[in-house]
Amino acid sequence: MPNGRERAADILHGPEGQEIYFRLVRYADMLARIYGWRTGAVLPGSASPRSIVHDVVVKVLEGTRSWDERKEPALLNALKGMVRSEIGHLYERVEESLVEPINVVLPDGEERTGDFFPSTKLHPGGLNPEQHLLRQERTKLEFAALNLLLKEIEGNDDLESVFLALHETDSPSEIAAKTNIPIQRVYSARRELDRIVARIPLARVVRTARKENEHDRQE
Amino acid sequence: MTDKNKKSDEVARFLDNLMSFLADDDLRGKDLAEDLRARGLNPDHIADELRDLLREHAPTWSEKAERERLSALESFTGARETVHRPRMKTVELIKQVVEQMRRLGAPVTAGAYHQKFQEASDTDLESLLEDLRTQYELLNSQKNKDAQ
Numbered sequence A: 001m002p003n004g005r006e007r008a009a010d011i012l013h014g015p016e017g018q019e020i021y022f023r024l025v026r027y028a029d030m031l032a033r034i035y036g037w038r039t040g041a042v043l044p045g046s047a048s049p050r051s052i053v054h055d056v057v058v059k060v061l062e063g064t065r066s067w068d069e070r071k072e073p074a075l076l077n078a079l080k081g082m083v084r085s086e087i088g089h090l091y092e093r094v095e096e097s098l099v100e101p102i103n104v105v106l107p108d109g110e111e112r113t114g115d116f117f118p119s120t121k122l123h124p125g126g127l128n129p130e131q132h133l134l135r136q137e138r139t140k141l142e143f144a145a146l147n148l149l150l151k152e153i154e155g156n157d158d159l160e161s162v163f164l165a166l167h168e169t170d171s172p173s174e175i176a177a178k179t180n181i182p183i184q185r186v187y188s189a190r191r192e193l194d195r196i197v198a199r200i201p202l203a204r205v206v207r208t209a210r211k212e213n214e215h216d217r218q219e
Numbered sequence B: 001m002t003d004k005n006k007k008s009d010e011v012a013r014f015l016d017n018l019m020s021f022l023a024d025d026d027l028r029g030k031d032l033a034e035d036l037r038a039r040g041l042n043p044d045h046i047a048d049e050l051r052d053l054l055r056e057h058a059p060t061w062s063e064k065a066e067r068e069r070l071s072a073l074e075s076f077t078g079a080r081e082t083v084h085r086p087r088m089k090t091v092e093l094i095k096q097v098v099e100q101m102r103r104l105g106a107p108v109t110a111g112a113y114h115q116k117f118q119e120a121s122d123t124d125l126e127s128l129l130e131d132l133r134t135q136y137e138l139l140n141s142q143k144n145k146d147a148q
Helices: A005-015 A017-039 A049-062 A075-099 A120-122 A130-151 A157-165 A174-179 A183-199 A203-217 B004-023 B029-038 B045-055 B063-083 B086-104 B110-119 B121-147
Strands: none
Touching: A005 A017, A005 A049, A005 A075, A017 A049, A017 A075, A017 A130, A017 A183, A017 A203, A017 B004, A017 B029, A017 B045, A049 A075, A049 B045, A120 A157, A120 A183, A130 A157, A130 A203, A157 A174, A174 A183, A174 A203, A183 B004, A203 B045, B029 B045, B086 B121
């Protein structure tokens, strides 16, 4: 029986090989975009969704990453898992490098120290001030992304229903059941949502988050 | 948990679900290529990338055979270039090629080469042998063509 490496090579050489590769690039592009929104950063170094897909496939073909067909029979799904893990690690490293000094004088003259972060006083085992700050930043970016998405889907009933259901589940069949929308229309909404996601650049999310931040400070 | 934390957890969960929801797609063929274009990605370049990647890291039997053929050819050429023959053997080989050329009707002045054998370095002799072989192969192929 051929090993995962040989099987992967056979499949990629076969009639579905190109489609698998295209879909993988598309998936990496979507993931990198949403991770980017959430961290306010692009992929570090010279990495791109395409280069990540390329490297993952090379690793599988060379045997440095293994595909166990008994555990995951679909090569595309196995590769997607690897791509997701690679992109996740890269963004974790970005977050680790985004540590802001705690002891600073804010623009309004107020001095910020570790005491500025109440959670560390109340929960000493919880997030440290730097992690707390990162989490705050991330939350602002996530809210900004959510608001931009909301604006884009406004007026489209199916999209609005799917959007709401996504707060509870990621499964198309469960979304169909929750919203009473036929599954084919859920799939159409997915395609539309995917196009909307691809249209929202990172810069727009960062700009929106900054504006909302300024607005909050003024209040 | 404060309201703010609860809300931020909800948004994080929404985005996690969105990523999983969008992970699957039912696009095929032209639609898939079109979708890549809409993302600013060139499907032709991506297809080339896959082809190159497979050729390098998972070559087919015919690609492997071609690669081995080229590598053998290179090593053969290299070996021919670096082989160290005794001087007398090279002279003998030159004489053989000259004789073969003479049989083909090519006017080769043996005396001129004889002079060279005395003065030339080993490298010059190897070079002369190479040169004569090439000339012989050309003459031979021309003669075969004429015969047809």
